Amino acid sequence: MKTSLKLMLAGTAMGLTAGSMASAETLRLLTWGSYAPDELIQKFEEEYPDIDVEVTFSNNEEMIAKLRATGGSGYDLAQPSHDRIYAAQLEYDIYKPLDLSQINTDAMSANLLDGVKANTTIDGEVYAVPHQWGTSGIMANIKEAPDASGWADLCDPAYQGKTSMRLRRTILLGTAFGMGMNPFELYADKDAYQDMLDKVTAKLIECKSNIKTYWSGGDDLSGLMLSGEVVLSETWDSTAYKLYNENPDIVFVPPETGALAWIDTFAIPKGGEADDAAYKWINFVLRPENVTIMSASTGAIAAVPNGIELLPDDKRSAVQAAFDQSDLDNLKFFANIPPGLEDMEGLALERIKAATE
Amino acid sequence: MYDLESKSVTKRFGSFTAVDSVSFGVPSGSFFSILGPSGCGKTTLMRMIAGFENPSEGDILIKDRSVLNDAPNKRNVKMVFQHLALFPMMNVGENIAYGLRCRGDAKSSIGDKVKAVLDRVGLPGVEEKQVSQLSGGQKQRIAIARCMVLEPDVLLLDEPLGALDLKLREHMKIELKQLQHQFETTFLYITHDQSEALVMSDNVAVMNAGRFEQIGSPKELYDRPVSGFVAGFVGDANRWAGRIDRVSDGMARVQLEGGDVVVATSEGAGDGSSVEVFVRPEVIKIGAGPEGSTLSGKVDSLLFNGANSRVLVKTPSGKLVEVADPSGASTLAEGDEVQIHWDPKRALAFPGEAA
Amino acid sequence: MRSDTGKLSLILLMTPFALWIVLLIILPQAGIGYVSLQEKVGPRQYEFGFKNYMDFLGEPIYWNTLLRTAWMSILVTILALLIGFPVAYYIAKIAKKQSRAGLFLLCLIPLWVSDLVRAFGWIVLLRETGIISGALQWLGIIGEPVELLYNDMTVIIGLVYTVVLFMIVPLVSTLDGMDDALLEAGYNLGGSRFTVFRRIIVPYAMPGIVSGCIITFMLTAGSYLTPILLGGKNSSWFTEQIYNQFITRYNWEAGATFGVLLLLFTSFVVWAGLRLTGQSLATTVAKE
Known part of the structure; x- marks a missing residue:
């Protein structure tokens, strides 16, 4: 009985692995929606005919959950944000160190590369390099809300019932900045951070009656803004740029406390089976001619020295309408999230969600 | 009431x-x-x-x-x-x-x-x-x-x-x-x-x-x-189709299909009309009777069913006639030549059904 | 020899079923149960214990959301029964034989599109700039756009719409088996419409009512998209908290605990419902 059970399990395991072994030249990409435009994939496959690209679209949280579930296998290249690597690696051991000699780091913007390296180095090994960056801030319909300037405006009774936000950690951090605190400086001190979270929670519960609803993805946010049901919302800048092209009254407003900047990275999962192909993809998408194609699809800025210039025209004008040099200097890059912080934030978010007005 | x-x-x-x-x-x-x-x-x-x-x-x-x-x-x-x-x-x-x-x-x-x-x-x-x-x-x-x-x-x-x-x-x-x-x-x-x-x-x-x-x-x-x-619906009856030759005193002479001629009580059916003659098994007796209410034939089979026993008699024209044999005690055997008769008043002729 | 082949065929017949039960139901549940008993003491360090359950009991948000989910699911179940029963009765007893299949198919149509599409359908209808609000303004009934989304009522309507079919199907199949003579006997012996309904139709349909209610309740309590999308900012639903625990908080231990608790709690509600109405699970499957 025992042996037959073992045989059966072995057979099942072989069946499961056979598929992936047969196609060793497949690059399985775990990334954000729009981060793998068909045009680029085709171009890549023409250049490397022996590599097939398979794409799974996801987000930060799901990427980590998926890799955690499989122990870091099933994908050959992942693209979490830079602040989501350190703790996840410590806790779940889901990435493998990068071989920087395989990556054309010269193509990358030096300050972003250094920042990401600093954030993702464990025991002297680097686990991620930057790909694209963007910001979170607020988006306003300037006809209806011409004076919007910061996170606190989302709770301004002047816009009663016409604001929106996504109930995720970004709005906790933004609100904290808007209240004059700096959450990144509190990361190291859990008690102080909890204290800050309590204040932010109270503020956002109070604010609840002011907002129309929480958005959950770019599509429903776009619907709310374009229909005019919402005139002011927390947003990703890329979503705002897309809407700017449809309605020039809708602009991205970097909050006066600084837009929150994120960098989406390249990281190789621990169980990745096509490292060579992954490095080829990284170097491929960083080439200037490909950067423009990528940015056209994502709306985010490539982590190359002239990233903004390489944006397609419409996106570039939207960025220039939103940011001036002082805004760029004022960017607040997300700091590494220490282990356990997400759980504290999660409880705060649930408290806000469950609160009745 | x-x-x-x-x-x-x-x-x-x-x-x-x-x-x-x-x-x-x-x-x-x-x-x-x-x-x-x-x-x-x-x-x-x-x-x-x-x-x-x-x-x-x-x-x-x-x-x-x-x-x-x-x-x-x-x-x-x-x-x-x-x-x-x-x-x-x-x-x-x-x-x-x-x-x-x-x-x-x-x-x-x-x-x-x-x-x-x-x-x-x-x-x-x-x-x-x-x-x-x-x-x-x-x-x-x-x-x-x-x-x-x-x-x-x-x-x-x-x-x-x-x-x-x-x-x-x-x-x-x-x-x-x-x-x-x-x-x-x-x-x-x-x-x-x-x-x-x-x-x-x-x-x-x-x-x-x-x-x-x-x-x-x-x-x-x-x-x-x-x-x-x-x-036809109430009780059992032998049922023969035929045509009335003539009617006198409420009694009709009926030419049956197949050649036999029988006399039956009839109301309302005129000469030449097609009728059906009904004779219940229990009014039929073994043995010869007057002309017009007698048929001869051969015993086809004996159906024993206690008080409901029957003798089936087959006439030369091919009709099967059910005859009651209440005691089941008849001494007849299959193949015997028999004559059967009945009281003509108990033979009833009704206008033939369209069906 | 003969009994050996008999045994073999029995084993062959039962194997897929047993595999199904073990691999897809028992093992995952056991895994969830095991994870729920893991206490996290540090990165990659766990101990065995009931801390996750204690945390649940110590945090009113969690059990309030569970109670709210259960309460709204019960309400949805009752509404689905009130709406589904006349529809099922019409299909099974009043509609002509030829039109039954068509009517049944009509009820199935909502299932042809995904939950997500159905929820977006409601959003298109009910949003402030949506079709109903627009029509009401056009008719002059209201002066300003009205927001019909993002409240409990909308969530309940959306859920009833999603699950009512699962109430109708078992009801139709039980009512279909009812001899019309039972109804006529009910009237003939002096019963009013109400008496016949209460004492004959309802008891006869009870197995269908019970199984329909169990299915709709379980589906509602376990639904995710509809309450989230239609409820907006006030749509706390227990499955969303499970999702959050697993995905945004990386807290699989708490997520597993919540999963176990949801299963236990909904089972308890079903059990209590059966006890209160004097039914047993057996009556829903084994009809004499």
């Missing part, structure tokens, strides 16, 4: 006339049957009496009062359904109490009434049993008890024996008749089985294609049918 009276009741479904101007009266306390083949309209008639259908024309009276405007649940006519329709989710006692509770009887009296009616149908103490635990005959009695506990003016029974096996059916015929005597309630019984109708009824109406062909006591129907349909 009629408990139930139907006056020219007609029911049409679209262009189809299911019940065609039917009139009858059921005297108080009697057992009245409606006998007919399936599809003759008898069920529709019963449903109109119960109130589930409304007549297109005519009137229905119960205890001399028209009930056309009464809803089914307001008529004091109770019905035993073909498949009994005992409520499967209630036990026996609840089934019987259902009607009493609907009527608003005092709670205290319901238990006693249920007990009393179960005693009367001979099933004391089964209140707590589930319907599924009862035998076919017991279910039958519970279905009747469920109606009788309400003391209806008329009890309608829609072929309730149809689902029982033969032995039980024979037994229930007698039991039903006894129950009717015991309750002294008017029963209106629907069936396509002539023996059920004959055994139990005081009066039987024979129904065909939406009309009543004849109403009378079972004996009248049997001995003096007024139509070929009744003669």
Whole structure:
């Protein structure tokens, strides 16, 4: 009985692995929606005919959950944000160190590369390099809300019932900045951070009656803004740029406390089976001619020295309408999230969600 | 005094006339049957009496009062359904109490009434049993008890024996008749089985294609049918098609198909018209008789069935004649040459059916 | 020899079923149960214990959301029964034989599109700039756009719409088996419409009612998209908290605990419902 059970399990395991072994030249990409435009994939496959690209679209949280579930296998290249690597690696051991000699780091913007390296180095090994960056801030319909300037405006009774936000950690951090605190400086001190979270929670519960609803993805946010049901919302800048092209009254407003900047990275999962192909993809998408194609699809800025210039025209004008040099200097890059912080934030978010007005 | 009276009741479904101007009266306390083949309209008639259908024309009276405007649940006519329709989710006692509770009887009296009616149908103490635990005959009695506990003016029974096996059916015929005597309630019984109708009824109406062909006591129907349909449907009969040569004194000389000539009582059929001659097996005797009521032939087979035994005689023209052999004691053997005869008054000729 | 082949065929027949039960139901549940008993003491360090359950009991938000989910699911179940029963009765007893299949198919149509599309359908209808609000303004019934989304009522309507079919199907199949003569007997013996409904139709349909209610309740309590999308900012639903625990908080231990609790609690509600109405699970499957 025992042996037959073992045989059966072995057979099942072989069946499961056979598929992936047969196609060793497949690059399985775990990334954000729009981060793998068909045009680029085709171009890549023409250049490397022996590599097939398979794409799974996801987000930060799901990427980590998926890799955690499989122990870091099933994908050959992942693209979490830079602040989501350190703790996840410590806790779940889901990435493998990068071989920087395989990556054309010269193509990358030096300050972003250094920042990401600093954030993702464990025991002297680097686990991620930057790909694209963007910001979170607020988006306003300037006809209806011409004076919007910061996170606190989302709770301004002047816009009663016409604001929106996504109930995720970004709005906790933004609100904290808007209240004059700096959450990144509190990361190291859990008690102080909890204290800050309590204040932010109270503020956002109070604010609840002011907002129309929480958005959950770019599509429903776009619907709310374009229909005019919402005139002011927390947003990703890329979503705002897309809407700017449809309605020039809708602009991205970097909050006066600084837009929150994120960098989406390249990281190789621990169980990745096509490292060579992954490095080829990284170097491929960083080439200037490909950067423009990528940015056209994502709306985010490539982590190359002239990233903004390489944006397609419409996106570039939207960025220039939103940011001036002082805004760029004022960017607040997300700091590494220490282990356990997400759980504290999660409880705060649930408290806000469950609160009745 | 009629408990139930139907006056020219007609029911049409679209262009189809299911019940065609039917009139009858059921005297108080009697057992009245409606006998007919399936599809003759008898069920529709019963449903109109119960109130589930409304007549297109005519009137229905119960205890001399028209009930056309009464809803089914307001008529004091109770019905035993073909498949009994005992409520499967209630036990026996609840089934019987259902009607009493609907009527608003005092709670205290319901238990006693249920007990009393179960005693009367001979099933004391089964209140707590589930319907599924009862035998076919017991279910039958519970279905009747469920109606009788309400003391209806008329009890309608829609072929309730149809689902029982033969032995039980024979037994229930007698039991039903006894129950009717015991309750002294008017029963209106629907069936396509002539023996059920004959055994139990005081009066039987024979129904065909939406009309009543004849109403009378079972004996009248049997001995003096007024139509070929009744003669054929009620009881057994030998049935021969033929043509009348001539008629004198109500007796017709009939040339049968195949060549034989017989004399039969006939009303209303003229010379040359085609008729059917009906002769019941039990009026036929072995042996020679007068010309015109004698046939000769060969014994084809002997069918033993106790008091219902038969001798089958085959005539040279190929007719098979059933002859009653009540004792089963005839000394005939298959292949014997025999002559058979009957009383010409008991041979009846009716105009041939179109069919 | 003969009994050997008999045994073999029995084993062969039962194997897929047993595999199904073990691999897809028992093993995952056991895994969830095991994870729920893991206490996290540090990165990659766990101990065995009931801390996750204690945390649940110590945090009113969690059990309030569970109670709210259960309460709204019960309400949805009742509404689905009230709406589904007449529809099922019409299909099974009143509609002509030929049109039954068509009517049944009509009820199935909502299932042809995904939950997500259905929820967006409601959003298009009910949003402030949506079709109903627009129509009401056009008719002059209201002066200003009205927001019909993002409240409990909308969530309940959306859920009833999603699950009512699962109430109708078992009801139709039980009512279909009911002999019309039972109804006629009910009237004939003096019952009013109400009496016949209460004492004959409802008891007869009880197995269908019970199984329909169990299915709709379980589906509602376990639904995710509809309450989230239609409820907006006030749509706390227990499955969303499970999702959050697993995905945004990386807290699989708490997520597993919540999963176990949801299963236990909904089972308890079903059990309590059966007890209160005097039914047993057996009556819903084994009809005499």
